[in-house]
Amino acid sequence: MHMNSAPHLLTEDRPEYERLLDDALRHAHERPELAAVGERLNAVQLRTMALAAVALITATAAVEYEQYVKARDDLRADPDRDRDAADDGFGQSGAGIGAVVTVLAPMLAGTAAAIFLLVGYLLKLLEPPPAFARTMIGAGWFFAAATAAAIFVAAVGLLITALRNGSTSLAAREADEELPDDVARAKEAWRHALLERGIVPFLRDALTEPAGPVIPAPHRPAGRLPKIGYSRPDFAGPDEGPAAAPRPRYSSPDFTSPDFGGPEHELD
Known part of the structure; x- marks a missing residue:
């Protein structure tokens, strides 16, 4: 063509x-x-x-x-080219909700643990301490354990997501969508x-x-x-490798005269 x-x-x-x-x-x-x-x-x-x-x-x-x-x-x-993408969006939205829960769970559990532990120990300083002070302290430690577990789960989830996205991005040929x-x-x-x-x-x-x-x-x-x-x-110049043409000769019959000769041709 x-x-x-x-x-x-x-x-x-x-x-x-x-x-x-x-x-x-x-x-x-x-x-x-x-x-x-x-x-x-x-x-x-x-x-x-x-x-x-x-x-x-x-x-x-x-x-x-x-x-x-x-x-x-x-x-x-x-x-209708975006129909399949819209269908996939529902699955992605579900994954998005899971990601939000994974992020919020440690924050909420940690906040609850701090509140219960702080209030529980403050109540325990009273004389006599209220009966529910021990209950609040126990609840605080429970939420503290839940916070640690949520952080661990979130870290594992982020690691898995990073590995999945990394392997997928190497094979992907389109930035925004998969081609039909x-x-x-x-x-x-x-x-x-x-x-x-x-x-x-x-x-x-x-x-x-x-x-x-x-x-x-x-x-x-x-x-x-x-x-x-x-x-x-x-x-191609004369200096460009072994295959280059030999250097041209510069002398010719027109230039061989006594005026252009060497010292042996100088006039007395």
Whole structure:
């Protein structure tokens, strides 16, 4: 497919492209075709080149990207798209009530324990002490024990919630909601095509091309993908590796005259 017919990468999908690129560079040692990362071009240089060639790289997965964008737009235009989220909200509200109770229980029990113990011991100082002073002290210690138990339960609950949320966030691909199956499949198809047909071949060809200065983005040829980001033959200097051309000779027949010779040619 031609680059002109490829859909432009939307701003909201640019982070996904960068994540795929970073993952490919991070795990380059697992791919034999990218094993040369760091020998001539390091990961930073390759990332810069791939970001500059984002239009041509994403064009390799244009069909999958178009299907993904269409599925996502259909989801956003569907008025019933939040129905499942609303159903899940009831479960989340129940969990929210449990969290509130977990937080409030230690506070209420601790307050009651302090009041009962304070009043009970103050009454016990009277002569003679009231009969219910001992009862209030006992109730105070009961609420103190309940406070300790509530704090322990709250700590365990927070730990479990943190572990659950941490494992879930690593696998989540969307920040606010879980994608329906059709949108998730379209997105995964685009990501796979972009990685295998665009990013990895671009990095592989960048590593196998001859060394040379990077062509600035506005002057990059619009031909096939492997030539994007690499120097043309006339850009290579004489000092750029063993494959570089030999230094040109500067002398020519026009310059060999007595006036330009060495000391042995000086006039008497």
